[in-house]
Amino acid sequence: MPCYGWAPVPVVLNPEQSAAVAHRGSALLVLAGAGTGKTRVITHRVAALLDEGIPPWRILAVTFTNKAAEEMRARIDRLCEGRHATKEIWVGTFHSICARLLRRFGQPLGLSPHFTIYDTADSTAVMTKVLEALDVSDKLFTPRGVLGWIDRAKNRGLGPGELDALGVIEPVRSVVAKAFAAYQARLLAANGADFGDLIVHTVALLRAAARPRETAGQQLAGDDPVRALLHRFQHVVVDEFQDTNPLQAELVDRLASHAELCVVGDDDQAIYGWRGADVDQILRFADRHRGTHVVRLEHNYRSTGLILRCADAVIRRNAGRLGKTLWTDAGDGDPVRVLELPGEREEARLVAHEIRHAIDDGASPDQFAIFYRTHAQSRVLEDALRTAGLGVRIVGGVAFYERAEIKDILSYLVVLLNPDSDAHLGRILNRPARGIGNTTIDRLAALATARGTSLWQVLPAAREAGLGAAACKKIAGFVALIEQLRERVAALPLDALVAEVVERTGYRESLVLDGDEESMGRLENLQELLGNTEEFLSEHPGATLSDWLEQTSLVGGERGEGPRAQAVTMMTVHSAKGLEFDEVYLTGMEERVFPHARVLEDPVQMEEERRLAYVAITRARRKLTLTMVARRRIYGQLQPGTPSRFVLDLPREALATAAARPRPQPVVERPAPRTPAWNEDVVYDAAPEIALEPDELEGFHAEVDGGVALFVGMHVRHKDFGIGELVGWSGAGRQLKFNLRFARVGLKTILARFCEPV
DNA sequence: TGTTATTGTGTTTTT
């Protein structure tokens, strides 16, 4: 992830940052507010360690997202400028680091080096089979629900027999326990691991290696490489520590068992509680590590004063926080805007329209970001941006890699490396249709179960499964196809291999023969997959199939074409964590959207939602616009929208108003020095004094006349006066009047029908 | 056995 535009970051580290960089000799906890130079501290710390002579391979840096890992590596490289072999530093996400370790050392656990990482869809497919076999009510036990319990168990390091700790009540507990065990057995037999397993298995390895040798078994004795791993790292740095779950915390502790540990985090940005993350990890860190040194970073270098005021107004209403207050010396900056529009199309058009104009005036597209709470909101926005001729880059999104045709081809690729992966083999056996029907597959699966082997193993024995000659012939053809392709894996470069799979399996041909619109779309998607593969190969020369599969399962994707600098970025607020942009549009600021309908009843989740809003606001450097709509389509039904409580929490003097009220001066003031709240009782901020009443928002309402969304600040052309800025309006229809400010003639009130939108 | 129509069904967020 590049650095977006300018940043008013001082050349020299401030005293707190320096302290965090320089501290040695005990565990270090850096409590770093948004935009306070957290990544800077980490990268400088790593660079300093290298300068002190620590070998790069003895340093480990862990992040949560691949974007963060990429950026961190890039910044370390830049800082070290060829002075050190930075390639040898281990930088990665929890999951990628664990996958790497398991490929190398996972054999004792039953994982071969080419084990398959199961994504959510793969796991669901397996669990569906498991529940069918258990013959339990599929109303009461959905694959998703059971997997949810299993995931929660894994996040806390619990096995099928330890579900009590989760507080699962009885009929559920025993069913989940059975399903859990059966699911793990299937995954292991298929040489597969789901996301949670990556951590679970790695911790198991490290636990075993840490035990005294006599109990650890033969193969772990002596020059055990895993044991060596425990001594490998001298320094471990963990970013976004507030989002670790208990098992990940154990993983960190073990990897750092002979290292100095530095964790960086912000309790106000903990937004992954639903995934098992537990802020307690950060709260209890000092208890687990004696002599922990704590550094707090509160000086914000990212955002302007009024943006920070808004952020503070939102987050201060949370009770359970350590209580930081960000401050800046950057000045107020532009007021934050709140705009209401009639519907989501208008909302999208407004955003597109404004960005279009800014770009026409010379702004760079990558300065802009559009955030939303859920992916479902992205579609309308994407359409509007494309209509406005803007390049779009969508992070995550209605995942490209989850589309049927993509999953099919990727399943072929998985099978080429790991034919025992039943879930993937079962998926492609008859895709494209080659006359291997469900009954055939069911019988083969039954035989595999009876023999305790994988599906692939029984394919040559199709006859013994009671199948007719025709079916056997087709199976044999399929086996031959896969085996031919397997021979090509080592022979072809990655992109050629993928192309060959699309071709030789007859997949492309079947789509071409179909010829309808949908199939054409699928063909395009396959083309895009090929493009992504080529891009990956050029970024990672010599990458193997294994590398590519890991990338697709762990990294997910970005959608959009063209160079990044030419595109506006769209993403969920969750994906935005850790990033920053000059100008941010935060859309869908309505109750039931953000905060999401599902959290309204639960105060704990509501606090997380509030932190999410805080994260969103603090991404903006210079300009922040919040939009909300009067009516939104949910479930295909028009639903009235009410302003988000987070909007109502904003201090009115930080907002742009229709009446262009004189702007007050106060920035967030430097807070009085406070004794560190660390490990004491939580500090509660004083009650907020200013907040918006719902009716105060009226001045912001935008309206639509003739299909054009109106909003304060938009530009309008008049044939005599030229271009003017809209400062307000009155009336409606033919009587709609604009209050406009023109550069030459100043303020004018003009009938709207004499003006046209620019 | 494979394709198509219909009826449910359900939606946060991610590695």
Add this chain to the structure above:
DNA sequence: CACAATAACA
């Protein structure tokens, strides 16, 4: 409203 799972068809 979309999409998936099911039912009815060819």
